[in-house]
Amino acid sequence: MSKLRRFKLIMGAVLAAGLASTPAAHADEQFFPLQSYRVGPYAAGGTGFFGGFIDYLNLINIRDGGVNGVKLTWDEGETQYEVERGIEVYERLKNRPGIAAWNPLSVGIAYAMIDRITKDRVPLITINHGRTDSTDGRVFPYVFPLLLNPYSETSGIINYIASREGGPDKLNGKKIVVLYHGSPYGKETIPIYKLLADKYGFGLEQIEVPHPGNEQQSQWLSIRREKPDYVVLRGWGVMNPVALKTAQKVGFPADHIIGNVWSNSEEDVIPAGDAAKGYIAITTQASGAEYPVLQEVIKTVYGANKGNLDDKKRIGSVYHNLGIVNGILNVEAVRIAQAKFGKRTLTGDEVRWGFEHLQLDPARVEALGAKGLFHSINVTWNNHEGDGRVTFQQWDGSKWKVVSDWIAPDWAFLRPIIEKSSTAYAKEHGIKIRTSGDDPVSQW
Amino acid sequence: MAIPASSKSSCPSAETLWGAIVLMVAYGVVPFVGSDYLLDAVLTPFLALALAAVGLNVLTGYTGQVSLGSAAFLAVGAYAAYNLHLRIPSLPLLIDLVLAGGIAAAVGILFGLPSLRLRGFYLAVSTLTAQFFVQWALTKFGWFSNDNPSGVIDAPVLTIAGISFTNAAERYVFSLTIVVISTLLTLRLLRSQSGRNFIAVRDHEVAAKVIGVPLLRTKLLAFGISSFLIGVAGVLWAFAYLRTVEPAGFNLDRSFQILFIIIIIGGLGSLRGSFIGAAFIVVFPLLLSRVGAALLGSVFDSGILEMSQRIVIGALIIGFLIAEPRGLIALWDRTWSTLWSARRTAAPTCSLTQRSLQ
Numbered sequence: 047m048s049k050l051r052r053f054k055l056i057m058g059a060v061l062a063a064g065l066a067s068t069p070a071a072h073a074d075e076q077f078f079p080l081q082s083y084r085v086g087p088y089a090a091g092g093t094g095f096f097g098g099f100i101d102y103l104n105l106i107n108i109r110d111g112g113v114n115g116v117k118l119t120w121d122e123g124e125t126q127y128e129v130e131r132g133i134e135v136y137e138r139l140k141n142r143p144g145i146a147a148w149n150p151l152s153v154g155i156a157y158a159m160i161d162r163i164t165k166d167r168v169p170l171i172t173i174n175h176g177r178t179d180s181t182d183g184r185v186f187p188y189v190f191p192l193l194l195n196p197y198s199e200t201s202g203i204i205n206y207i208a209s210r211e212g213g214p215d216k217l218n219g220k221k222i223v224v225l226y227h228g229s230p231y232g233k234e235t236i237p238i239y240k241l242l243a244d245k246y247g248f249g250l251e252q253i254e255v256p257h258p259g260n261e262q263q264s265q266w267l268s269i270r271r272e273k274p275d276y277v278v279l280r281g282w283g284v285m286n287p288v289a290l291k292t293a294q295k296v297g298f299p300a301d302h303i304i305g306n307v308w309s310n311s312e313e314d315v316i317p318a319g320d321a322a323k324g325y326i327a328i329t330t331q332a333s334g335a336e337y338p339v340l341q342e343v344i345k346t347v348y349g350a351n352k353g354n355l356d357d358k359k360r361i362g363s364v365y366h367n368l369g370i371v372n373g374i375l376n377v378e379a380v381r382i383a384q385a386k387f388g389k390r391t392l393t394g395d396e397v398r399w400g401f402e403h404l405q406l407d408p409a410r411v412e413a414l415g416a417k418g419l420f421h422s423i424n425v426t427w428n429n430h431e432g433d434g435r436v437t438f439q440q441w442d443g444s445k446w447k448v449v450s451d452w453i454a455p456d457w458a459f460l461r462p463i464i465e466k467s468s469t470a471y472a473k474e475h476g477i478k479i480r481t482s483g484d485d486p487v488s489q490w
Numbered sequence: 491m492a493i494p495a496s497s498k499s500s501c502p503s504a505e506t507l508w509g510a511i512v513l514m515v516a517y518g519v520v521p522f523v524g525s526d527y528l529l530d531a532v533l534t535p536f537l538a539l540a541l542a543a544v545g546l547n548v549l550t551g552y553t554g555q556v557s558l559g560s561a562a563f564l565a566v567g568a569y570a571a572y573n574l575h576l577r578i579p580s581l582p583l584l585i586d587l588v589l590a591g592g593i594a595a596a597v598g599i600l601f602g603l604p605s606l607r608l609r610g611f612y613l614a615v616s617t618l619t620a621q622f623f624v625q626w627a628l629t630k631f632g633w634f635s636n637d638n639p640s641g642v643i644d645a646p647v648l649t650i651a652g653i654s655f656t657n658a659a660e661r662y663v664f665s666l667t668i669v670v671i672s673t674l675l676t677l678r679l680l681r682s683q684s685g686r687n688f689i690a691v692r693d694h695e696v697a698a699k700v701i702g703v704p705l706l707r708t709k710l711l712a713f714g715i716s717s718f719l720i721g722v723a724g725v726l727w728a729f730a731y732l733r734t735v736e737p738a739g740f741n742l743d744r745s746f747q748i749l750f751i752i753i754i755i756g757g758l759g760s761l762r763g764s765f766i767g768a769a770f771i772v773v774f775p776l777l778l779s780r781v782g783a784a785l786l787g788s789v790f791d792s793g794i795l796e797m798s799q800r801i802v803i804g805a806l807i808i809g810f811l812i813a814e815p816r817g818l819i820a821l822w823d824r825t826w827s828t829l830w831s832a833r834r835t836a837a838p839t840c841s842l843t844q845r846s847l848q
Contacts, residue, residue: 084793085800093793124779124796129732129739130535134776137531157642158734177642230629230641230736256626475644 074391076113076380078103078120079139081150086126087283090313091365095151096122097354098369099376104347104354105339106377113380114389118146129154133162140166144391146380147171147401149372153231156189164188168394169379169401173372174199174307174330178234182468183402183430184480188394190401192375193330193423193434194455197464199307200238201455202436203328204246207276207304209453218247223269225289226280228256231308235280238463245459249274259285266292279305279327286314287322294321301326301440311364315441323443328436331371331420333446335362338415339370364446371420378414379404402427402483421452427483433457516666521659529658530731536772537665538726543751543764544673545719550749551758552680553712554692555605556613559620560720561744562601566594566624567721568728568735569634572643576636583650587668590725591718597624598717605709609695621742628737642736645729661730668726672719673761679715680761688712689759720748747771754807757817766818778802 080099083092103118112118121142123135132155136148140162147169150156156172160180163170164187172180173192180189194202207222208214224239226232236252243250251272253265259281266289269277277298279289286309293303305314305327312333315322335344340362347353348361360366383392383400392400404425406414411422425432435452472479524533542560549555571590574581581589601620605613628634628641635641648655648664655664679685687708690698699705728735752758756767778799786795814821 085796089793124793126796129734129736133732134531137527141526154642154734154736154739157644157736158732161644161733228629229738230635233629233632233641 073112074116074389075119075144076116076146076391076397077142077144078118078146078376079135079142079148080120080122081125081132081135081148081152081155082122083125083127083152085124086128088127091311092127092151093355094311094360094363094365095369095372097360098366098371099149099373100354100369101343101347101366102339102370102373102377104352105343106373108350108352109342109346113377114384116380116384116389116391118377119144125150125152125155127152127154129158133158136162140168145394146392146397147376147394149173149376151175153177160186160189163394166394167398169398171372171376171401173375174368179464179467179471181429181431181464183426183428185468185472185477186430187480188398190425190430190432192404192425192430192432193371193420194307194436195431195464196234197238197460198431198434198455198457199328199436200235201242201457201460202453203278203304203306204239204242205453205455206328206436206438206450208246209450211275214246219249220276221249221251221272221274222276222278223272223274224250224252224278224280225262225265225269226252226254227259227282227285228254229282231282232280238460239278241463255281255285255289257285258283260288262288262292266296266298269293269298270296275302277303279303279309281305281309281314287316287318290315290318290321290325300324304328304438310439310446312360312446313365320443322441325441326438326449327441327446329364329439329446330434330436331364331367332418332437332448333362333364333367333439337417337419339374339419340367342415343370367419371416374414374416374420375404375406375423378406401425402430404432418448427480513670517663521663524659524662526658529662532773532776533662534658534665534731535727536768537662537669538723538731539748539751539772540765540768541669541672541726542720542723542748543756543768544676544761545716545723546748547752547756547759547761547764548676548680548688548719549712549716551752551760551763552685552692553688553709554695555602555709555712556610557617557620557716558614558742558745558749559601559617559624560748561740561742562620562624563594563598563717563720564724564727564744565628565735565737565740566597566717567591567724568740569628569643570594570721571725571729572645572735573634573636575646583648587722587725591721594721594724595714595718598713598720599710602710602713602717605713606706618742621745625737625740642734645733645735648729655730665726665730668722672722676715676719677761684708684711692759750807753817754811755818757819760817760819762822763817763819766822770818775799775803 080096082096083089100120103120106113107118121139123138125131125135132150132152136159145168148159148163149171150159153175156170156176159170168188170189171192172190174194176191176195177189178195178197180186180191181195208217211217211220239250239252251274253268255262255265279286281289286305290300290303293300300322301324303325305325307328310327310329315325344361348358355361355366379400380392380397382403383396386399387396402425404423406423408422411417411420421435423432423434435454437448437452438450439446440449469479542564546557546560549557567590570593571586574586574589601617604616608616635643648661655661687703690703691705691708695705751767751771752764755770756763782795782799810818
């Protein structure tokens, strides 16, 4: 009964505040405005991700007393994943002091925020999604599609298939079908799959599933005709379990279906029941609660009854762990920026500097208690994605199990494509392209 | 059903006076005292939605043709303006705006053709085609979004004759001006012969035909004007408010929202009702959400809070419908005329509202 629990907490806090005889000096605070979505069709993702993010911020506050003594604070505004609500929350919270970064977890909201946050000089984090060409920090100084952009994801999937087949040269002559959601998100990777098919010589068929995707009989019948070696599922929401169920009906083996990063959660496979057994999906962060940082969250945060998830069974789920990793990346960026600018409330521009120097090698990741949860990140002033590695997990009917090493996408191959798009954007908007990390950031 | 053809003429002086006062406040006070939040997140979307509601009102409230495709025409306007700006950069923004409205009008007339054969629910269903077709086409053909990989486009900076509207207050004034001009022109049109034809078609199609109202022309004109206004509203929504557009933002929910503004809340056949309805739809949820968060935010999960707001709004809409089926505007007018008659013995009836669809 979270209601009662929270009520007790508040009463406790009020009591404690009343008892404290000396008022505490106003401490430095770093504020995270959260455009969360706990209602509506995407609530499963929203509650998991923002729950994990808040859990990690809570962990830092309770365990360490903040980042070097700077307390982390946040406030939530409900967006229901709708752009105009996201903008409303942005306008409402943007004048709060000490904003560290925005984390909307919505492509639409992120797009609408790009010129706003650039004008206001605050970083915008779009972990695992977002606008691919914002990887180019020369053009998008304040936007960070951390860990994985859609193109890298595509390349990572193909590299995984190659490794399963015994090397990239074995892809030649293979056949891959991409089943994509009929939306801008779903169509975004069409040209990249084509490029990769040309490069490696595999046969490619891309089939659209109209939104929302609760009827896929004809698509899967044509897949059965094509007899592909693999099907890549680039789905969203209800489309994913329906795809798995229909695949079972037409007799396509689940372990030859590879899900993308928005088809990789428990919410995507559990509704499919048996049909999901053996299904494989890409992820940047492993699921499960066995990692030290998750254990600390359980002990310190949930132990103190401050956990954000109502259902404790969801601790360590894919979206919750993505929120935890997002928390780690945000907090470490603040920490890195503090090392340069001082242990105080930082400005958005200073936090941007922190993100542009967000380099966590595997040793540092292990020190943070996240070894195995995610691999590493190496953000620089011009590479705002940070070369995140991906891994693949297989659903065994009750939980995800990691079945691959950490795989690197083919960044060098993708970079020219990204730069072509970002320079076109710079030209269209009259942005001066930065030539070094110290360049003053041009204004929109 | 005897309805005055030109309803406003019953008390023009008071109307004009109040209109002038509202405009003076809107231009002279609001941009200077309004915070960025008020201007950018409340008033600009209110203006865009109000204009869309005015547009739908021409079609549904005055001509009696139900449409569920409003969001599609918003999208057509937004994407048309974007493409005109992108592909013919030499065109000034105002021309883009008018042409975008024109393109929306053309699409509207096309999808209005079934209205010659279909009525009521059947027409509503056939306008759904516009809703689904437009959204599908915008997603399907990359050309509309300049082959942007995510299909989301960024709006250009608003510039007219070298003056760019970059901050919240400027964008608000820009939207306000467009909305005021469009509304005045619409008002003028509704008081002309065409406007009377609209009402005649709404009230009794056969009778209208018998007395010589050209049905084909009248209905298509209504679809055209309505889509034009909604298209312009789409440009404001995309360029002045969100400053980005994605096809998914113009889904069926948006069409319903606009329809609800005029039918349930604002009142059919009343331009003022469109504004009051839009204000209700934009401001009330925000108000409720803020009040709810301030009072109970620390006790309840924000998800629970948001759900309860939906319930409250739903209940209120049902309550309104029972208390006053003709919308807020009727309530407003009744209160107004009561106040008026209290001051003067002979109360002129200022009611604008007419009974809804046949």
